[in-house]
Amino acid sequence: MTLDDWILGFHVLSAFALVSGMVALWTLALAAPGADVATASRVARAAVLSGSVGTLVFGAWLALTVDGYDLWDGWIAAAFVLWTVGVAAGARSSVAFRSGDRARGVALHAVSTLALVLVLADMIWKPGT
């Protein structure tokens, strides 16, 4: 296995951590509203944060090192934009939930989730290649 294989592996594992955290937050928000889930939420948010950073760092690394990929390729640039949208919406969602505005929190988490699904599609189809 080459170094790029390892980096790709860590990139995918980071994606699993990110998605797991996102779905866990959905479950906590929708299935246990009002319950004291502070610790569970903290763990889920930690998974989202570590997954977000990991996908970005390892993804950028691959874009720089793998032959045929460049940071300015359309699909890679789109991934960066969607990543930014997802992270921003997710951060605002967290603030909304903490301030008690559940409806706004759910809406922003939905935006973050949609961005995540679009990134997955982008990674698979690599539009423009």
Added chain:
Amino acid sequence: MRYEWLLFGHLVGAFLWVAGAVAAALLRVAALRRQRPSEVAVLLRAVRPAVPLLGLGFVLAVGFGLWLADDLERELDSTWLLATYALLAWSLVVGAAAGRQDRETRELAEHLAEEGDAPSRALSRRLRDPVNLALNASLLVATAAIVALMVWQPE
């Protein structure tokens, strides 16, 4: 084009399955820290939506995974796939057993919540049962191992 759709279906399934397992584990851990049966019941009831998510993810991941392997003309009896089948079988059997125990714990919590909602040693013992905790932990380990096998596919 077909490859991309098969991979998309496989990854969506895998993400749903792993995410469902993590969500269920987090809720189970959150329930451990609660004293009142009503609070435990709310958290264990919240695990229920994660179960069909797990099931759907499992079916999609395995179904699209086998289709993908066939499409790519991969050997279905390679070492890493055989290890994956074993871990999948473990997950199914242990998941059913641990799930049954957790359902009985939730029913006890709901019953105690109706009977005055006082903290209960019996409920606490069930939540902290080392066998149940070990079974649930083994599910997470098996899930992580499957993800690692899928990513690195060691020969």
